[in-house]
Amino acid sequence: MTQVTTTRNVPFGRPWINDQDRQAVQRVLEGHILAHGDECKGFEEAFAGFMGPGAWAVSLSSCTAGLHLAYLQHGIGPGAEVLVPAQTHTATAHAVELVGARPVFVDCDPATGNVTAEALEAAITPETRALSVVHFLGLPCDMPSIMEVAQRHDLFVVEDCAIALGARIGSTHVGMFGDIGCYSFYPVKHIATGDGGMAVTRHEEVAARLQKWRAFGVDRNYKERILPGMYDVPALGLNYRMSEIQGALGRSQMDRLDENLRRRRENYARLQAALTDVEGVRILDGDRRGVTHAHYCLTIVLDDALGPHRDDIVRALNEVGIGTSIYYPQPVPRMTFYREKYGYDAAKYPHATKISDHSIALPVGPHLTSEDMDYMLTVVPEVLARGWA
Numbered sequence: 080m081t082q083v084t085t086t087r088n089v090p091f092g093r094p095w096i097n098d099q100d101r102q103a104v105q106r107v108l109e110g111h112i113l114a115h116g117d118e119c120k121g122f123e124e125a126f127a128g129f130m131g132p133g134a135w136a137v138s139l140s141s142c143t144a145g146l147h148l149a150y151l152q153h154g155i156g157p158g159a160e161v162l163v164p165a166q167t168h169t170a171t172a173h174a175v176e177l178v179g180a181r182p183v184f185v186d187c188d189p190a191t192g193n194v195t196a197e198a199l200e201a202a203i204t205p206e207t208r209a210l211s212v213v214h215f216l217g218l219p220c221d222m223p224s225i226m227e228v229a230q231r232h233d234l235f236v237v238e239d240c241a242i243a244l245g246a247r248i249g250s251t252h253v254g255m256f257g258d259i260g261c262y263s264f265y266p267v268k269h270i271a272t273g274d275g276g277m278a279v280t281r282h283e284e285v286a287a288r289l290q291k292w293r294a295f296g297v298d299r300n301y302k303e304r305i306l307p308g309m310y311d312v313p314a315l316g317l318n319y320r321m322s323e324i325q326g327a328l329g330r331s332q333m334d335r336l337d338e339n340l341r342r343r344r345e346n347y348a349r350l351q352a353a354l355t356d357v358e359g360v361r362i363l364d365g366d367r368r369g370v371t372h373a374h375y376c377l378t379i380v381l382d383d384a385l386g387p388h389r390d391d392i393v394r395a396l397n398e399v400g401i402g403t404s405i406y407y408p409q410p411v412p413r414m415t416f417y418r419e420k421y422g423y424d425a426a427k428y429p430h431a432t433k434i435s436d437h438s439i440a441l442p443v444g445p446h447l448t449s450e451d452m453d454y455m456l457t458v459v460p461e462v463l464a465r466g467w468a
């Protein structure tokens with residue numbers, strides 16, 4: 080047996096929280112207003128400002144809440160089909176299932192992990208009412224082509240931007256092409272509020288409906304009430320609000336989002352350069368012309384010789400202190416719930432399946448020190464070259 084000495088511990092993801100963030104939360108706790116306050120409002124304003132002119136931002140308890148409300152507020156339900164990428168987080172599909180509509184899974188482009196306009200169009204039926212896309216690992220999907228298909232078939236478009244904060248095509252952020260975009264602030268995502276999410280939209284009326292849906296469907300919010308505690312409920316709704324504690328955390332992190340994205344870009348470029356010539360490995364990436372990648376992580380896909388050893392390679396990396404993850408561990412239609420409900424035809428999703436079964440996600444987040452990066456640049460290629468096949 081070989082003796083492995085762990086010299087560093089490099090986490091896959093770790094929220095980047097500083098003193099300013101801690102003070103922001105402390106101020107909320109000292110101020111007694113834990114919901115309906117100025118922190119979420121300030122976070123929404125900062126987020127809409129980041130998205131650019133014409134953006135509305137609605138803070139929510141999670142990205143999943145946003146995806147759910149996207150379909151609810153548009154009236155999509157039983158009888159409708161919604162196109163969903165096979166290679167995504169299960170939330171992208173659950174949101175469709177939760178409103179009683181049927182997710183129809185679409186395989187991805189093997190080079191990028193993104194769905195293409197052509198694959199989406201081929202899956203459209205007379206029942207299709209909406210399509211969803213996920214900007215996989217922070218690389219934008221080809222939204223101009225996808226929107227062209229959506230317009231031709233009169234489809235509602237939901238962008239799952241959970242791991243794509245900062246991704247743009249030209250100067251337009253992802254989330255601003257479709258009808259609604261949903262971001263996540265789960266701890267390992269670009270910024271962290273514990274749990275939390277933000278829906279963005281170009282449509283003022285959609286933002287207004289989201290605001291009602293996230294708060295029980297009441298007619299007057301806390302600040303609009305004439306008598307304290309007095310309101311009516313003209314519509315259905317949920318409680319999908321973000322708390323002020325979360326709002327303060329998110330708002331504070333917006334101040335260094337540019338630095339966050341710059342660090343990710345630099346870490347990604349260094350790791351990419353170190354892995355380019357490693358045999359048996361390719362990097363999931365795409366054509367960058369006119370496109371800004373958000374660098375959520377760097378995912379390598381092992382070739383057919385190394386692929387069957389993926390789990391052993393993961394264990395070897397973890398043993399020397401390098402944190403990894405898998406995005407995503409199964410194509411969603413292969414997850415038990417969907418497999419049992421709709422049956423699973425592996426032949427329909429060869430590319431999503433290969434990414435799930437043969438890939439390893441490596442960290443590039445702003446939590447990494449330059450020593451962490453130096454360590455990864457030597458150790459990752461060394462582990463991959465150990466003669467697994």
Ligand SMILES: *Cc1c(COP(=O)(O)O)cnc(C)c1O
Nearest residue numbers: 141142143168170241263264265
């Ligand atoms: C993390 C993730 C979600 C879920 O986000 P939550 O904020 O945890 O609800 C949805 N979609 C994708 C693609 C994700 O990666």
